[in-house]
Amino acid sequence: MCGIVGLLIKNPALRDSLGALTVPMLIGMAERGPDSAGLAVFTQPIAESDRKYSLYSGTTVVDWGQLIQALHQQLGGTAQIHTQGNHGILTANLSPAVVKPWIHEHYPAVHILSTGRTIDLYKDEGQPAAVAERYGFSQLKGTHVVAHTRMATESAVTPAHAHPFTAGEDFCLVHNGSLSNPHSIRRMLEPRGIHFDTDNDTEAACRYLEWRMQEGDDLKSALQKGFEELDGFFTFLMGTQDTLALVRDAFACKPAIVAETDDYVAIASEFRSLAHLPDIDHATLYEPAPEEMYVWTVS
Amino acid sequence: MDGVMNPTTNIISFDLTTTSLRDVNHYLHHQVSPGNHIDIHHPNGAHNLAVGLQEAIAVDIHGHTGYYAAGMNQLASVTIHGNAGAGVAENMMSGRVHVKGFASVSAGASAQGGLLVIDGDAGLRCGISLKGGDIVVGGSVGSFSAFMAQAGHMVICGDAGDALGDSLYEAVLYVRGNIKSLGADAQIEPMTEDDQAIVANLLEQAGFSHNPNDFQRVASARQLYHWNADAKQDY
Structure with a gap:
């Protein structure tokens, strides 16, 4: 059910x-x-060139500020993040084809819950x-x-x-x-x-x-x-x-x-x-x- | 008890936003006498409302009910002034349940007696495994209605979906509108005078004014009653 x-x-x-x-x-x-x-x-x-990524880190504590700094340094572009504990909504003018593999590689504990120009996604146990x-x-x-x-x-x-x-x-x-x-x-x-x-x-x-x-x-x-x-x-x-x-x-x-x-x-x-x-x-x-x-x- | 008695009408009222479902059902089980009239307000889709009633009381539910409303009813007359969720009046033994709106799936499932009236449409599997109760539907019924229905009657004033009366036993169905398809072993048979009398009686009890001559009788061909070793066994 x-x-x-x-x-x-x-x-x-x-x-x-x-x-x-x-x-x-x-x-x-x-x-x-x-x-x-x-x-x-x-x-x-949001703008055609931008994407939103809903990120979830579960029980792992992630320094979200550091994440977007590193993202900006390594991939360029502009990025900002709105966070709530283990959840963050990253907005960046970078394509999912570069952002998703980068997050998987550098932040393996972070799950990408959704990608798009309109969607924000939250899900959890409880x-x-x-x-x-x-x-x-x-x-x-x-x-x-x-x-x-x-x-x-x-x-x-x-x-x-x-x-x-x-x-x-x-x-x-x-x-x-x-x-x-x-x-x-x-x-x-x-x-x-x-x-x-x-x-x-x-x-x-x-x-x-x-x-x-x-x-x-x-x-x-x-x-x-x-x-x-x-x-x-x-x-x-x-x-x-x-x-x-x-x-x-x-x-x-x-x-x-x-x-x-x-x-x-x-x-x-x-x-x-x-x-x-x-x-x-x-x-x-x-x-x-x-x-x-x-x-x-x-x- | 939180029920409020109106001294003029003698109607006892409950509001499910202020009284718990369990308290209301407990009252209906243990604190009523034949002839009592109870109003229930704000059901808001609650499950199991007015189930297992055993006295000849009148219950008016003002709003939409959730699963199994008025299930296992005996003697009581329950009117839902709204829509009913899955399994309304399931396993009714006697009495009457009247849904003024539409009913979800499995309305009147396994009812052994009594009368279920649905003014609007009924969902799929209406009257599944009917065991002697009567069901009158003002609108149409969904697919697989009267599946394995054993006894009793269904009067369907609108249309029937797919596989009507699949594996019917001795229940008899009367359909005024179109039948999308008949289930295995269900067949259309001529209406007899007895059938017309049954339909006329049930329509009158339900408050519908259709002409009994406009209904078709659907009953079991009784070809599945005994094992037939020669039949094609595809499964």
Whole structure:
């Protein structure tokens, strides 16, 4: 069992409240996923030449200031970092092709949780309320958010196994369910040079869909191929630079409910995570149908 | 107890934002008498609300419920003025459960008696393993509804999804709209006068005014009741 949560703000005036609106939704799904939690927030895109990297050092204490100094000295460019304990958001006008290998080489304890022009990502072990508090989720601002509470069923409980998973740039995925063919997906992708960070089934789905988009599919074509290739139970919620997307398997084994108002689209595994949203009594509520694609775009 | 009695209506009210779910359910189990009327406000998707009731009481839930609302109901009449989560009225024994909105998956699963009315749509697996209860759905039902349903009736005023009535036993289904596909061993049969009377009666109890002549009967072809060694064994 796991909990999924998504929120896309339609009314720009509410974008400063994105985190404050999301935290009760996340905590509402704590019983479905008490072992880890994570959240990806999408902001307005930064400059085309820049990239944001969400970094996580776990229990290793990293001198973040020293990291950007060394990065600047060795790779050039400009870099700044916004840190919160073991988490940092590095912004640099350097390409991921140089930054990622450099971090792997010089700071092997630092995990790159996400890369892109819009995405910031946080995930860690612990009760969702504790994780939200640890990283100040209630202060987050942006256009849309994808979040998850995890109750592990098929691989270890570690920060790396927590959701959201990312692949490529500005793409993340959270999952409620379990896949039965993640290993064959992985065996198909690895010879194509696609690297996996964990043995988690959700990572296979995330990397598969992102690979399809790298190959030229748009999101909907990639999801259609996902329906054909990914076997098992899933409710997937995905975030891209400007969209939220949701799909459920043919048996709709795992729950999902959507609430839409003029101000927002909110998605959760269960209504109890939506019950406290503003004006929820006037929201249009529905359960997404199995094997249908639901895509909402930031206006 | 935190319930508030309205002296004019004699209705006892609870608010789940101020009273715990356990306290409300405890009250419903141990402190009610036949004929009592209880209102519950702000369910906010709570699970297991008003489960295991055993007295002929009326319970009105104002809002949306989570999993298994009114499960195992006996005698009570529970009305949900909102949507119901998974497994509403599962294993109902008797009484009545009425969902004014839509119901999620597995509504009325294994119900042995009583009547479940859903004004809106029901999700997948509605009436799975039905064992004698009756279900009336004002809207449509999702795929795999009435899977292995053994006894009782389902009246579906809208459409049915894939594999309706797969591996049916002796439950009988009546569908007014389109059936996307029938499950293994389910077949459409002619409506008899008895069928029309059953549909008319259930529609009346549910408060719908459709013409019973507009429904198709779906029942078991009974070809899976006995092992057939000559049948193609693909799996």
